[in-house]
Amino acid sequence: MTACDDPGHVVELRDADGAVDSLQIPPGESIVDAAESAGIDLPYGCLYGACGTCTARLLEGRCRHLEPPRALKDDVLEDGYVLACVATPETDCTLRVGHDIQAEAIGTPWR
Amino acid sequence: MSTDQSPSKDEQPTHDHDHEDADGPGYPTPAAMRTESEREKTAYVMALRVGMETDGKDFVGVVDLDPESETYSELIDTVEMPNKGDELHHFGWNACSSSCHAEGLARQYLVVPGQRSSRIHIIDAEDPRDPEIVTVIEPEEVFEYDLSAPHTVHCVPDGKIVISMLGNADGELPGGFLQLDQEDFTIDGRWENDTGEWEGMHYDYWYQPRHDVLVSTEWAAPNTYYPGFDLEDVEAGNYGDSIHIWDWSEKRHEQTLEFGEEGRIPLEVRMSHNPEETQGYVGAGLSSNIIHFYETDDGTWDWDVVIEEKAREHDDWDMPVPSLVTDTLLSLDDQYLFYSNWLHGNLRMYDVSDMGNPRLVDTIWAGGLFGDRQEVQGTNIRGSPQMLQLSRDGRRLYWTTSLFSSWDNQFFPEIAEEGSVMLKADVYPDEGRMELDEEFLVDFGDAPGSPARAHEIRWPGGDCTSDVWR
Numbered sequence: 388m389t390a391c392d393d394p395g396h397v398v399e400l401r402d403a404d405g406a407v408d409s410l411q412i413p414p415g416e417s418i419v420d421a422a423e424s425a426g427i428d429l430p431y432g433c434l435y436g437a438c439g440t441c442t443a444r445l446l447e448g449r450c451r452h453l454e455p456p457r458a459l460k461d462d463v464l465e466d467g468y469v470l471a472c473v474a475t476p477e478t479d480c481t482l483r484v485g486h487d488i489q490a491e492a493i494g495t496p497w498r
Numbered sequence: 499m500s501t502d503q504s505p506s507k508d509e510q511p512t513h514d515h516d517h518e519d520a521d522g523p524g525y526p527t528p529a530a531m532r533t534e535s536e537r538e539k540t541a542y543v544m545a546l547r548v549g550m551e552t553d554g555k556d557f558v559g560v561v562d563l564d565p566e567s568e569t570y571s572e573l574i575d576t577v578e579m580p581n582k583g584d585e586l587h588h589f590g591w592n593a594c595s596s597s598c599h600a601e602g603l604a605r606q607y608l609v610v611p612g613q614r615s616s617r618i619h620i621i622d623a624e625d626p627r628d629p630e631i632v633t634v635i636e637p638e639e640v641f642e643y644d645l646s647a648p649h650t651v652h653c654v655p656d657g658k659i660v661i662s663m664l665g666n667a668d669g670e671l672p673g674g675f676l677q678l679d680q681e682d683f684t685i686d687g688r689w690e691n692d693t694g695e696w697e698g699m700h701y702d703y704w705y706q707p708r709h710d711v712l713v714s715t716e717w718a719a720p721n722t723y724y725p726g727f728d729l730e731d732v733e734a735g736n737y738g739d740s741i742h743i744w745d746w747s748e749k750r751h752e753q754t755l756e757f758g759e760e761g762r763i764p765l766e767v768r769m770s771h772n773p774e775e776t777q778g779y780v781g782a783g784l785s786s787n788i789i790h791f792y793e794t795d796d797g798t799w800d801w802d803v804v805i806e807e808k809a810r811e812h813d814d815w816d817m818p819v820p821s822l823v824t825d826t827l828l829s830l831d832d833q834y835l836f837y838s839n840w841l842h843g844n845l846r847m848y849d850v851s852d853m854g855n856p857r858l859v860d861t862i863w864a865g866g867l868f869g870d871r872q873e874v875q876g877t878n879i880r881g882s883p884q885m886l887q888l889s890r891d892g893r894r895l896y897w898t899t900s901l902f903s904s905w906d907n908q909f910f911p912e913i914a915e916e917g918s919v920m921l922k923a924d925v926y927p928d929e930g931r932m933e934l935d936e937e938f939l940v941d942f943g944d945a946p947g948s949p950a951r952a953h954e955i956r957w958p959g960g961d962c963t964s965d966v967w968r
Contacts, residue, residue, distance in 0.1 A: 428553040432583045432614030432724070432903075434637075437646070437669025439725030439904065440549055440583065440614065457669055457721040460730070486549050486914055490907040493726035 396476040400427065400484045401446070417453060418443070418471040418482070429471055430486045436473040442489040443471045448480030459492065468492045523605040524595030524965055528771035531595065532830040535890045535959055539564040540626045543920060544586040544953040545576070545942055548614060549903035551915045552948035555579045556586045558610060558621060558629065559952065561920065561940055563896075571938050576946060577621060577629050584612025584619075585903055588954045590651025590659070592620075592680055595965040596707065597653055603680070605960065607632070609659055611648030613902075614724065616640045618648060618661070620683045626958035633683050641667040643688060645676050647720040650702045653680060655968060660689045664700045665720035672698020673719075690744075694751035699738045702766050705746055707968045708773045709793070712744040715764045715780055726904040732784065737763050741780055741791065743799045755801050761785055766963075768828045768835075770853070773967040777853055779804075781823040781837055788823065788837065790854055804856050805848065807839055812867055819867060824901055825885050827962055829892040834859075834927060838883040840901055841909065843869030845883040847925070847932050859930040862923055865899060874921060874939045881910045881918045887955035888925070888962045895923045895932060898942075900951035917942040917949030 395413040400422070412421040419441055422429045432440035439458030445467045454473040456464060471484065525531035541561040547554040560575035579586070592607035608621040608629065618640065620633035640646065640663075647664035654660050659678040666672060675689035701717040716738020717723055722731050731737060739762050743753040757764065762784035769778030776793035788805035809818035821839035828835055828850070835848040835856060843866015848856040863869040865879030872879055881899030888895050900906050900918035907914050922938035925931075943949040956964060 430549060430553060430583075432548055432585055433616070433646075433669060433720075434583065435669065437665070437721045437724055438614045442725070455668075458725040460728075486551050486553075487907060487911065489549065489726060489904055490911065493728050493904075493908065495908045 396448070397479045398476050399481040400429070401481065402483075403485045403487065412476050415453070415475055418450075418474050418476070422471075429484055431472045434472045436470050439470065439489050439492070441471040442468055442492050443474075444483040444488055444492075445469050446481040446483055448476060448478040450474040450480060451477050463492050466492070523593040523597055523603055524960060526595075528830045528832075528965075528967060531960060531965065532890050532892065537891070538889050538894075538957040538959075540958055541887070541896065542589075542608065542623070542629070542956045542958070543898065544589060544610070545945060545950040546584070546586045546903065546953065547948065547950050548583060548585040549907050549914060550917075550949060550951070553582065554948045554950075555582050556584045556612070557945075557950065558586070558608070559942070559945070559950075560627060560629065571940055573940055573942070573945060575627065577631060579612070579619060580631070580634060581615065581617065583615050584617055585614040586610060586953065587613040587902070588649055588651065589956065591653055591960070591964055592659060593653050594960055595967050596655055607683070608956075609651045609661070609678070609683075611651065611661060613647055613649065616646045616648060623958060635683065635685065639685060640676065643674075643676060643685065645674050645688075647673065648676065649700070652703070652705065652966065654705070655707060657681065658686060658689075662700050662703050662714065664717060669720040669724065671719045672696075673700035674698065690749050690751075692748070692750040695754060696742055696751040701738065701764075704767045704769045704778065705966060706769055706773060706776065707746060707966070709776050710746045711776070711793075712746045713767050713769065713778065713791070714742045714744065715767050716740055717763060717765065723902075724904065726908050732762065737784065740764070741767065753799055755791060755799060757782060757785070757789060757801065759785065760787055760803050761789055764789065765824060766826045768826050768963070770832045771828065771830050771962075771965075771967065772832055775832070779826055779828070779835060779853070781826040783823055784820060786821040786823050786839070788826065788835070788856070792854075802854065804854060807842070810842065810868060827886045827888055829888055829927070830890060830962055831892065834892065836886055836888065836895060838886060838897065840866065840882050840884050842866050843882040845886065845895075845897065847930075849930055860932050862932060862934050864921060864934060871934070874919070874934070874936055877919065877939060877941055878912070878916075879919060879921070880913045880916055880943075881906065883921075885954045887957070890957070890961065892927050893925050895925050896955055897921055898952035898955060900953055903951060906951060913951055915949070917945060918951045919943075920952050920955070
């Protein structure tokens with residue numbers, strides 16, 4: 388199969404209420420860009436992997452970051468958090484998304 | 499004189515620092531601004547929806563402050579940004595009292611940066627009640643100068659606008675200063691000529707042209723503070739603990755004042771409005787100290803901690819909670835210092851007529867982790883006192899309760915669902931006290947479309963944190 392024929396991967400986005408959006412993401416396109424094109428609201432800020440507003444939790448599948456995920460420390464990346472603005476799926480994926488995942492990933496230091 | 503605008507050219511009082519023909523925007527002295535302007539009738543408030551439960555674009559809110567108006571204490575207009583994700587934060591004017599020599603120049607345009615997007619919006623506010631976006635500088639244009647994360651905006655003499663930029667094009671250190679042309683808002687390049695030993699950690703700045711000095715402060719690299727507050731970053735030394743003295747005319751870094759433990763995360767810097775003075779305060783957010791800095795006889799600068807906020811035990815916290823001093827403000831007559839303790843939930847008023855020896859005169863508790871008062875007009879105070887703005891006459895103090903989207907979501911997550919609020923106190927400078935005005939509440943949870951976080955506040959016509967005098 389050539390790159391042109393590659394339809395990419397199916398990504399399921401689940402929010403805190405359990406609502407699910409599903410979209411097909413072509414190879415090399417970021418999850419945020421694909422969601423924007425599909426009219427799905429995802430949180431984002433800088434759009435280059437520095438700010439973490441778009442932090443999502445990968446539940447199933449595999450993603451690759453197109454730019455260094457500077458907003459996430461190594462242990463947070465190991466826990467399965469990804470930056471949807473610079474991440475593209477490498478397999479079919481399921482992600483938990485929402486405004487509150489950034490705070491969950493970094494934790495509240497004293498509480 | 500119109501309330502919302504600087505004196506017109508015909509009404510402009512003359513002043514005597516060697517240019518009787520001064521004919522630019524603003525006021526010849528801080529006292530003129532304090533006494534010759536009228537009561538503020540409009541506020542511009544940065545309002546953002548980054549990291550909110552209901553997604554949306556940020557906006558500049560227009561709030562009615564005219565007590566005679568039927569819409570007093572209401573959000574009466576919004577200027578929505580063209581894109582999502584900006585995180586509007588701080589903003590400034592194309593011209594202020596520092597341009598008093600600039601004939602024909604008017605305080606007309608607001609420069610409104612997106613902290614996360616690095617996009618810079620220019621808003622025409624010629625009609626104070628009907629502002630509109632006229633120019634947008636896209637992030638790619640900013641990244642070309644290897645800069646990102648725009649913060650403090652000041653107009654400077656000689657036709658420029660200078661913006662502190664907290665990161666490079668990757669959101670890492672070093673940051674720098676971006677310079678815009680005051681007339682057409684094109685990027686003019688970088689301000690700084692020689693960064694010396696400065697490692698590029700940046701946040702706020704103030705300048706005193708009469709003494710040829712600029713003072714800058716430190717937050718952290720954008721990719722450190724953007725994602726939220728992580729104690730590991732403090733331990734790793736990724737947060738700032740110094741302020742920097744620059745030669746204003748040579749645009750050269752001269753001296754570092756390193757505070758260490760006593761001055762972690764020095765944020766807003768406020769120098770005396772009186773252009774004769776060579777001193778100021780910086781609020782150290784995490785250490786929760788107020789630091790007085792000043793020029794010494796040999797021309798170098800020194801500092802002392804003059805106010806210390808003690809951390810407090812809280813049942814839900816594993817360690818004592820710092821007060822988190824997040825904003826500071828000096829009245830136009832340099833007699834009172836106000837500052838907010840964002841985690842604890844109060845704001846303080848100090849008599850600073852002797853700046854090295856501040857004297858506490860009053861405190862208002864409203865919201866936060868320890869505030870006795872958690873409601874105004876039956877509405878929960880979501881967040882805690884944060885960005886401050888004082889009326890020019892020093893008699894009304896306004897504030898908002900959101901700090902920064904990602905930090906809000908860690909410490910006051912209810913703001914993400916319901917928005918933050920704007921509150922007010924009446925200040926009695928002659929008596930040295932202030933009182934919460936329970937009649938005043940702007941609930942940004944009711945913003946058209948969806949709730950928003952409210953941040954920095956400015957008045958048309960200039961305010962206590964916008965203007966510099968030469």
